[in-house]
Amino acid sequence: MTTEQPKPRMQRSRLLRLIVAIVVTIPLVISAIYMWALWDPTKKVDEMPVAIVNSDVGYGEGADRVDAGAGVANNLVESQSLGFKLVDEKAAYEGLRDGDYYFVIQIPEDFSESLANIATVTEAPALISVTFNDYNTLKASSIGGSAMEKIQQAVLKGVATTTVGSLVDGVQSLGDGLRTAADGSTQLADGTTTLREGIENELAPGVSQAAEGSNKLAAGAGTLSQGLYTLQAGTDTLGAGATQIADGIERITGQIPLAQVEALLKQAQAVVPNSSQLATVSELIEGLQALKAGSRQVANELTDPNAQYRGGLNKLVDGGGQLASGANELSVGMGKLDAGVAKLADGARQLDEGAGKLSTGLNAGAEQAPDFGDQDRRTSLAALIATPVGKEYKHVAQAQFMGPGAMVVILIIITMLIPIVVFMSFRGHRFVTDNEAPRSVRDIARRGLAVVGISLVAVWVLAALVWFFMLSPSPNPVSLWQVYLITGAAVVMYVALISVLFTLFGYVVGAITSLAWMMLQLFSYGGIWMYQTVPAPFQWLYWISPMTLVQKGYTASFNGVSGFWPSFISMLVIAAVAAAITFAVVKWQNKRLHGVDAPGSGGETTEILTPTH
Structure with a gap:
């Protein structure tokens, strides 16, 4: 033993x-996990199954319709940066729970609306939500986050803050111009209304009365001219008679030696100074001499164009003819002016209506034109437009x-x-x-x-x-x-x-x-x-x-x-x-x-x- x-x-x-x-x-174990963590899986992320849900309903109608969600979803699938699959919402989240998809990218219903109205005063970009389930896989959230950064850069490719800042300033200038134009159009509408009322209430009636007066003036001038022609003809007849009378008086007085008679009469008056008969004869002799001179003067006035009466009458006849002609032309012109004023009144009414529509439209446009506020607000909005698409991470159960x-x-x-x-x-x-x-x-x-x-x-x-x-x-x-x-x-x-x-x-x-x-x-x-x-x-x-x-x-x-x-x-x-x-x-x-x-x-x-x- x-x-x-x-x-x-x-x-x-x-x-x-x-x-x-x-x-x-x-x-x-810790060392092994750490060493495995050094592995870079991003080279093969294109094989990771990821669900894309496009819930965007679009925005607008006809040629103005925006379907940004469909464009983003299709671009992501075509990019093949991840194993994207376009599925409906139910299949996507069931697949996330089953582990068929590593995460879900969902484009919201108002995605297109948010982008279409990005130029309005807003505080947040259009969001794309990314949902992870760390119960299934830990690294999917970190790798998916890195991939989403690249995806977002691809979506926003070509957009620069400076360019969009210029756009914002330009739209701001447009809005300011619209508001100024709206103010001016209101004044224009007021002015055209005043013009229309002035033409309709004052100018048109006055021109119409003037046209009627010119017609009467033309008729009167014609009558006057005809009367002057008649007067001239009568004067010619009267002058001929006056000349005959003057010639007859001169023949009569030519047979009487008036000078001798006057000399003898003066001698007789000297002998008989107070004789009434001699005074009467003396007056008769003076009357004959005056008659002789007056009759010839009357005849000259009636017949000599250089005489004051006859020359004046000739000028009056000529003036009467010119007056009649001018009055006729005035009447014709006033008729045309009356017709033109009628057209002017009609144009003024159309101008007033157009100015009213312009004022209404510009004021409505000015109300709709964005007002981006001060420079700081515009800078903030420019940054928002430069990054119009944001991302929101959601976790069924976060591990981090x-x-x-x-x-x-x-x-x-x-x-x-x-x-x-x-x-x-x-x-x-x-x-x-x-x-x-x-x-x-x-x-x-x-x-x-x-x-x-x-x-x-x-x-x-x-x-x-x-x-x-x-x-x-x-x-x-x-x-x-x-x-x-x-x-x-x-x-x-x-x-x-x-x-x-x-x-x-x-x-x-x-x-x-x-x-x-x-x-x-x-x-x-x-x-x-x-x-x-x-x-x-x-x-x-x-x-x-x-x-x-x-x-x-x-x-x-x-x-x-x-x-x-x-x-x-x-x-x-x-x-x-x-x-x-x-x-x-x-x-x-x-x-x-x-x-x-x-x-x-x-x-x-x-x-x-x-x-x-």
């Missing part, structure tokens, strides 16, 4: 082994800043990491010393159940601490009981799979292999990095990775979508197959080493946690 040698302290203290396991595994979306990844990591740590905290059995009793199937089963129990307790304690004290707000899964079942199934599956590795490769290699296997799954399972963006070999791992099943189970549980039962049953089947493999390997090892089944397989047991040295 051999004396049992004292065991090293490492083998005696389970707590010390647990601490060592934690100290070894935690830095490895310790949000509830991080819970799924934490559960996925700890459901595998804790069983590895628990396995490493157990003694190494025959991997530490060569003097080891053979293990039985019952021993392996007991060890598996112990690891499962300890791991479940540790997982739930750690998960509860994170759930209630580290994440804010706390996660709110659709089905909490499904979360419990998926967690339990994941722990059982990982314990069974890790047991296969420890059984096949031993304590040291089994631990390293388990950790390496975990790191590969973290990079390929799709919950942190989108599996479409990782290198091809890791994409193959996605389809065969047990962690992918766990992730799909949690996605179904937290989001309330289908996929829970396939994942749950698949994990239990994998656990059963792994357990069967472990038992088969143990039996094969025992037969190979000893040629018989291990002791205890028929009822005996061997301590597996405290092997003898």
Whole structure:
């Protein structure tokens, strides 16, 4: 009988082994995650399925209609910068919950209206919402945010603040000009109204009266001219008679020697100074001389064009003719003026109506013309027009800043990491010393159940601490009981799979292999990095990775979508197959080493946690 040698302290203290396991595994996990984080997935984001929902209803009618949402959606799909798919709203958000889409880009109903009215006084751009679900994938939100920056730059390509600033100033000048023109048109309308009233009430009646007067003047001038012609003819007749009278008087007086008679008469008066007869004869002689001179003068006045009367009469006749002619021309002109004033009055009415419409239109336009305010306001608006499309990020469950979306990844990591740590905290059995009793199937089963129990307790304690004290707000899964079942199934599956590795490769290699296997799954399972963006070999791992099943189970549980039962049953089947493999390997090892089944397989047991040295 051999004396049992004292065991090293490492083998005696389970707590010390647990601490060592934690100290070894935690830095490895953190380092691996950090190293995987250095991977740049942006080169393959064009393969990420992303849903586009165009809810824009357009704006305007006919040639003025704006359908900016359709243009943006089509441009995004054609750009192929991401794996864009244009779907309806229901399909998009169902796909986001199912994990079919990494995020949803939604163009709102008023997108075109906001852009069409961007020149009005507004405070916010047209928003495109981007919705992430970190329950499905952590990196989708950060990569999607970076991609959206590039997408927005493509949407806004060619728009510059300076150019739009000039546009704003120009529109402002247009608005100011419209307002000035509106003021001027109001004054014009007032002036044309006054003009119309003046023409209708004063000018037109006056011209009409003047036209009637000119007609009467023409008639009177004609009558006057005809009378003057008649007077001239009568004067000619009268002059002829006066000439005959003067000639007759001169013949009569020519037969009487008036000079001699006058001399004799003066002599007789000298002899008889107071004789009345001589005085009468003297007066008669003077009368004859006066008659002779007067008759000739009258005849000359009536016939000589150089005489005052006859010359004046001739001029009067000529003037009367000219007056008649001028009066006729005046009458004709006044008739034309009267007709022109009528047309002028009609034009004034049309001008007044047009000025009124112009005033109404310009004032309405001035009211609609934008007023961008002062220079600071115009500068702010120019910046808004330069960036007319903004983005709004929404999260079903945000993981960043310790949000509830991080819970799924934490559960996925700890459901595998804790069983590895628990396995490493157990003694190494025959991997530490060569003097080891053979293990039985019952021993392996007991060890598996112990690891499962300890791991479940540790997982739930750690998960509860994170759930209630580290994440804010706390996660709110659709089905909490499904979360419990998926967690339990994941722990059982990982314990069974890790047991296969420890059984096949031993304590040291089994631990390293388990950790390496975990790191590969973290990079390929799709919950942190989108599996479409990782290198091809890791994409193959996605389809065969047990962690992918766990992730799909949690996605179904937290989001309330289908996929829970396939994942749950698949994990239990994998656990059963792994357990069967472990038992088969143990039996094969025992037969190979000893040629018989291990002791205890028929009822005996061997301590597996405290092997003898």
